[in-house]
Amino acid sequence: MNKSEKVAIDVITTSDMHSYFLNGESGSNIYRAGTYVKSIREKNKHVILLDSGGSLAGSLAAFYYAVVAPYKRHPMIKLMNAMQYDASGISPNEFKFGLSFFSRAVSLSRFPWLSANIEYKQTREPYFSTPYTIKEIDGVKVAIVGLTSDGLMEREHFEMENDVRIEKTLLSSKRWIRFIHETEMPEFLIVIYHGGLNQLNKSATEREQNVNEAEKLMQTLGVIDLLITGHQHQTFIGQNDKTLYVQAGQNAEQLIHVKLNFKKRTNSYELENVDSQIVDLNEYDEDPDLLDLTYYDRKTVNHWSEECLTTLETEASVSGLADVITQPHAFTQLLHDSIRQAYDNDISCVHLPTSGEKGLSGNITNERLYNAYPHPDIPVDLTLKGQQIKDILEYCYGHIEFSQGELSLTIVDETLCTFWQGVDYTIDMNAQPFKRVHLHNIDLEHTYRVCMTDYCYRNYKQYLESAVIHESGEITMVELISRKLTDSNYKIQQHQSFNVLT
Structure with missing residues (x-):
């Protein structure tokens, strides 16, 4: 042959x-x-x-x-x-x-x-x-x-x-x-x-x-x-x-x-x-x-990757999921401050960038910032109803449980945990799932101008079908955070307001 x-x-x-x-x-x-x-x-x-x-x-x-x-x-x-x-x-x-x-x-x-x-x-x-x-x-x-x-x-x-x-x-x-x-x-x-x-x-x-x-x-x-x-x-x-x-x-x-x-x-x-x-x-x-x-x-x-963004000590470290979902936190405030550089609406919505988030602390290099926020999320300017804000919050807190004040069960992707500024709310973890969120300054039938990450929009699209998108940004969240950190006059000051009853 x-x-x-x-x-x-x-x-x-x-x-x-x-x-x-x-x-x-x-x-x-x-x-x-x-x-x-x-x-x-x-x-x-x-x-x-x-x-x-x-x-x-x-x-x-x-x-x-x-x-x-x-x-x-x-x-x-x-x-x-x-x-x-x-x-x-x-x-x-x-x-x-x-x-x-x-x-x-x-x-x-x-x-x-x-x-x-x-x-x-x-x-x-x-x-x-x-x-x-x-x-x-x-x-x-x-x-x-x-x-x-x-x-x-x-x-x-x-x-x-x-x-x-x-x-x-x-x-x-x-x-x-x-x-x-x-x-x-x-x-x-x-x-x-x-x-x-x-x-x-x-x-x-x-x-x-x-x-x-x-x-x-x-x-x-x-x-x-x-x-x-x-x-x-x-x-x-x-x-x-x-x-x-x-x-x-x-x-x-x-x-x-x-x-x-x-x-x-x-x-x-x-x-x-x-x-x-x-x-x-x-x-x-x-x-x-x-x-x-x-x-x-x-x-x-x-x-x-080794370039240092700030010589000032930053303290926005995250010590577990319960650290950020039960109380206002410096890291989520940094995210709010950053996204508002793109669209300074009364209400902003951000999310945890990674599961097992560690946050940021000390002197921040480009590599450390990337590790804290490794995704090219961009801001989106949109109008939605108060009911939609409630639905998104209910989804997250409906998939976690507390036992004797401690986080005991998490069946939600941590990156789907959202944080809202300009919205005052209370989460009653003793109530039934999807009936835990109480909005204090939001009317469920009214519409509100909101700035949120495109990741939130894409992953909560089932709740946002009637939302009106006005514009989407071109600058990523990582770049916006970098701008905040390189501003020598910037200090993280807490403005977020919510309370979780466990």
Whole structure:
């Protein structure tokens, strides 16, 4: 048998890299991934390198290149281009810094970003060019199609609402995969799905189950050869009938290597066998060429991260959730003071930036501020009813419980805890859930001009359908907080007024 009658293809996949390209004391694994990929290319020229998405947001470096220096070429795009990625899926995180930011990143990429169910709102055509790509290797046709969990996209950047719609993942996949099989007739079909596997989260809530639909895709479609999942930050290999499904962790700590072997028939190729493995990248050195490529990028981020915003001692540390939800707090007051720089309405609404919030204390650097508020939330100016203010507060305090004055149960995402200024209210934790909030200076039927973060708006949209949006800001909350902290005349003075009865 001639060598040409057998074709070996190496499929390598990464996931959720979050722009972790700074190489600290233990190094950064994207450079080790580069070494591994290069070693495989030396053995076999038939390599398909894929990422499931989530590479452009989620780290200090990502924030710097999206918010502080958006005019610079993103280092992750430089690295992925240099490593010769063949395609990437699209994660909701890609839209964290807005549609225009991601569109620019796509235009600078030498590989396609694939998602069949992110569409133009008017025409329902794929927003990012084609939703799939074809790699033909020595006569073997490999189709790669991208899908994004519609459940994960529900609460993403609301600026996209006028231009972009998210089709249901299952509905879109049925249409496009059938089209690919009928028109392209590939020997092997790869689906990059940025969503997870419910089996990896046995205690998933109903909402989490709706965003992790990998099992449904395999059960409903039944024509997928390789399903690449993401989002859950776990490393996993499994088999469902004829479908191999994998997940490659996060931050390139590990990757998945799938080896495909095809045998030539008269007019087609037959898949002989598939071998898959998890690769621990700690065994590999960093690629010096990739390190050299991002040398100045890393140096710039490190310099910015160490810059001190204030020489004054700041005391706004948070010692647990109960510390901020039971009484007015210096940290939430800092958030109110910051957002009011954008829209100085009588009422402002902010939220906890992270679960397990630590707040701020001492001398604040850019890195410490980012760790306290790692999201590019922007202010929104809107008009809403007093009833809507009450509904939002009821949601938070309806999902927590106290026992003998101590917080005993939290079944709400801490970032959904909202804090209002200009609204005087009492929370009676001894009352029944959703009947605990008493507003003292707000009429439930009156309308009020409010400034709130876009995160609050997106996540409480079910209560804000009748709200009128007047304007959304362009400056992020992190930048607004930074302006307050660099003001030598600024001191945190408590104005928030609420009381919690436990």
